[in-house]
Amino acid sequence: MIIIMQPGATEEQVKNVIEHIEKHQLSAHTSIGVEQTVIGVVGENHDVSPSAFESLPNVQAVQRITEPYKLASRRFHPEDSCFLLDGFTIGSVEIPIIAGPCSVESRQQILELALAVKEAGANALRGGIYKPRQSPYSFQGIGEKGLEYLAEAKALTGLPIVVEVMAVSQLAAMVEFVDVLQIGTRNMQNFDLLRAVGETRIPVLLKRGMSATIEDLLMAAEYILAGGNYRVVLCERGIRTFEIATRNTTDINAVPVLKSLTHLPVILDPSHSTGHSKYVTAVAKAAVAAGADGIIVEVHQDPPHAISDGRQSLTPEAFAEMVIKVKAVAEAVDRHLVPSKILLPKEMNGVIHG
Amino acid sequence: MIIIMQPGATEEQVKNVIEHIEKHQLSAHTSIGVEQTVIGVVGENHDVSPSAFESLPNVQAVQRITEPYKLASRRFHPEDSCFLLDGFTIGSVEIPIIAGPCSVESRQQILELALAVKEAGANALRGGIYKPRQSPYSFQGIGEKGLEYLAEAKALTGLPIVVEVMAVSQLAAMVEFVDVLQIGTRNMQNFDLLRAVGETRIPVLLKRGMSATIEDLLMAAEYILAGGNYRVVLCERGIRTFEIATRNTTDINAVPVLKSLTHLPVILDPSHSTGHSKYVTAVAKAAVAAGADGIIVEVHQDPPHAISDGRQSLTPEAFAEMVIKVKAVAEAVDRHLVPSKILLPKEMNGVIHG
Amino acid sequence: MIIIMQPGATEEQVKNVIEHIEKHQLSAHTSIGVEQTVIGVVGENHDVSPSAFESLPNVQAVQRITEPYKLASRRFHPEDSCFLLDGFTIGSVEIPIIAGPCSVESRQQILELALAVKEAGANALRGGIYKPRQSPYSFQGIGEKGLEYLAEAKALTGLPIVVEVMAVSQLAAMVEFVDVLQIGTRNMQNFDLLRAVGETRIPVLLKRGMSATIEDLLMAAEYILAGGNYRVVLCERGIRTFEIATRNTTDINAVPVLKSLTHLPVILDPSHSTGHSKYVTAVAKAAVAAGADGIIVEVHQDPPHAISDGRQSLTPEAFAEMVIKVKAVAEAVDRHLVPSKILLPKEMNGVIHG
């Protein structure tokens, strides 16, 4: 940290700052300029924050020089983190695609859709069972029975499942069924929940808060990592800006910035980051071109009848086209989609109406 | 709702929309323009959201014409809501001031401070015992024992206490001690928590999310109201913008806008909305001038040594000056601070070191 | 400036930075920390910007410690600047109110309105003759003949006139008639225009760009001051954020922040900063409570028929009520409105239809 004194700070005030620094077992290195004194804090650690100094008398500003996160930082972990999930890796040269409906609506819906997205090239299945809805009068999710349907969809297709957890109380049931726990944008700073998923050993897909800075996102990841759960995937899903032509603004810069600051895998959600199905494919391609390690996308067999997020959901056909286009871009940046496994005929036998 | 069809939408597509409308027990009123057809949805209710229509073929846009909240709306409740708290009302002509430290740090700290803010004119005592901190390595709050200290501070001063609840699991202990449950900015859309406090009958101070729109805030309030807890106080605490001279941008417009849209009381937190103690008094005065029903402000006996938020905390002396200035502004807008109760000498006898 | 080297920067790279510093006639003061080296730049001047250093090899960041503006800074000019205008001062204990229509529409309109706002308590008359309109198909202003009408309105009422200048080519005609030149939000960084008004000796009302930071605004003022025109009044008029309930977000924090950073007078425009006449009075009161040195507000005798900005214009009656309310708040913060001059009966004789 660097502490910049106001012009006109007295010698005593400088001494006071130095004493504070030393009380934290750190040492001070003072530069007396013509106008202003600057004090470098040597031995900076993660337990002392700038706020410890910024309200001392005549301190003008306190500037960190190291990041406030440690386990998430590429500085201390220069190699990319790569996690093995069910049938694919994330963080390696291959680019998995996670697809599925906003909400699990029924057994038949999710089984049909699981087969459809698998056939079109998805590597994992997403589906919400508890939904964070702005209105208390809107559909709040199918609840725990959705887990059984998802498990059945997994048995049917082999696709690992990604489900949003909204509350600590939901975790116990989820950890039995779910392959990846998703933390949604509205819970990115629900520190209680972050700590709880940090205590599990289930991979976490952490979505960026809609008004979280990149540093906020990395600090949220740090909560999970500090619990000993190292398999955290970061997800850019659009931020809130003044632009109203789209639901959110995809912060495509976040992809190379995150890849530079952290070793964790970074994926992008073009469904939420645009809010309109007609822009999803363009932004999915952009994400891969910018270096994203994966894509998560909403697909529904009948978007106009989806209970939630229909406007931004692709049909299975549109999704299949998106996969083909994303594949071409992946190869242009020397990566590739996950090689598809063969879906044996008997796996598909009469399951849905069985 | 109004559904605007794309130019070129076919008769059949218009019919399809109308069928959808009727399926929701609503009726349609169609206007065929030269370029575009517009369909009014008659009988709008709160269970049907625009997303039910916006992905139907050739629908250009769906526009709500009534607010998506009902219990929070002034339309259905034209009179101001006014709640009686311990020793004062909120939502009436009187303007209570809530003050206290960001964090409860120790028994002595909170007792001293409770006396100091009471003497300076505070009507309620705030103090965090679980702290939502960006870093997992920062102080996370003193925890449950803080409740006992706060209870002791209340016994000493008569000030009701306001405490942030961050997780459903904390509620059981809190409801015994706490007069007002605060929902913090990072939890404004923690719907699980909103529902849980909605089931209590303890007044709730709901802080606006730092990137929540005014409508988002009202929808979050609706969750609590829908649970049957009608004593919700809304709090503007600054929003996230591009401006970096202050920690947040105080959205002063939110005060008259909220007063116009809802009957719920609206207060303002100039400590968080500015982030600097030197701007707190100016913004507190502005809040009252704009029509706020109260002020919540951070006070610490020794801001440079506060464990958290020192930079934005007033000293008790500065707080006392703020109260005097806010009082003058309150009277200029035909309101007044809460008339002070006499603090009897024996109440102050040797309590702290006793 | 402080230059922070990357961890791992070599001795040679540090030397390279120092050589660069010295080439600018500045001197360097190096602190070698455990992880990172920090170089203080001593003798900082306003001609050298951080960008001179930030792309040198292994420089992590460059941090200014003095503001990039000088003439606008309170550091070098601790006393408030106070300018005498026609019949009032700005920047002193008195708070002038500038009022008038968005656009001058006709001779009769502006004469009537000038009398009306004068009677209600305005101290200066605003009125646009060239309008910055988003659409090339919208009314673009009445043009130069509006100057004559404004001059007539001034002769009639004694009110000095405030007119927006949108282009250098308009200046020649304006300087003969106009008492205060307004630079609008869209031209705050039209540096060519800033320089041109800096060469006049006519007071300038500089509106903050809708996405300009406070520092950007002060740098824009610096352009005018650097030309030798010291009479610059800064105007907060709302910034662009994600909130859509109002046209802009009034950054009320900007008032105390600007008063702390600069000696220039600071006024607020609640018409543009809210965009709705029903919120104007609340925000005008807030501005004065927060320390603003004046108010500029749109008034129209028939807002629904105003050619532009009708929604945010007050009627003369509503304006008169606003003045009364603002007056009370001004007095509560130990200031006062400009004492009214008597409007003699013969001045009002048959002028409009004469």
Place this chain on the structure above:
Amino acid sequence: MIIIMQPGATEEQVKNVIEHIEKHQLSAHTSIGVEQTVIGVVGENHDVSPSAFESLPNVQAVQRITEPYKLASRRFHPEDSCFLLDGFTIGSVEIPIIAGPCSVESRQQILELALAVKEAGANALRGGIYKPRQSPYSFQGIGEKGLEYLAEAKALTGLPIVVEVMAVSQLAAMVEFVDVLQIGTRNMQNFDLLRAVGETRIPVLLKRGMSATIEDLLMAAEYILAGGNYRVVLCERGIRTFEIATRNTTDINAVPVLKSLTHLPVILDPSHSTGHSKYVTAVAKAAVAAGADGIIVEVHQDPPHAISDGRQSLTPEAFAEMVIKVKAVAEAVDRHLVPSKILLPKEMNGVIHG
């Protein structure tokens, strides 16, 4: 337009709105709902804006249903616009790359750089001669003599030149030399300048204002088109948000959104939209993947010594690598870079030091 009346609006107030509609030679189509009346405006034209109705008594909201721009709209011009420039087209299947320094600094600098970027694959040369700088004390550009150097660079390399025009007074000299006039982000709503370039017949590269919505950008284009200058290229260059890890936030969504709303070509400037050379290539690739019709990028032979924008400038070597990577992505989306023309040896003979 649709005009939504407040609940409780009287019959007379509805009639009043209808009369206003008819006064504008438009007709009204009224739908009386249970709670609210909605009036459709039939025959909407571009001269009547919603503000004409929104302050009439008891009007709740006015909603456009057609875009406020016409010449820029894809609705009235479904085919992509494609312009022939010097040696390439823009808006077709080929993707030109515009490169060069932020500022023209000297004859030698620009000649060297022109050759370097040409060799690396650039199709046009950018270079500023008047610079919009935040500080009046910073380098303001080399001025008119830069035009001669640029003309010489063009003669040397055959690259057409792109130069920012900041003021109407600069146009006369520019139109003789310049192939594309650039309007910078700070001038996107300098309507005087927009009208002036609209009167030329020189292609215009219009940069999005840093806080302009996509609709604002299209309205600015409309000003130029309305003057009869149809060769307008739109440029996304990053918007201002709360994120501070990058200079701006690249709004990648803007690419497919603009391609959907307008027929005009859309390019992207990854130098300004990120502000850091290390993120430029990733975002350039993303732009092309998302459907951009071109890239404009800052290149400098010695970024640390660039007079301006060094931090975001690529070296010629890094630029050459970027071109190779962008080429691969272009081909993956079924487009291609501009086929290179052969640079004849004699063209390169001793020119620079000659």
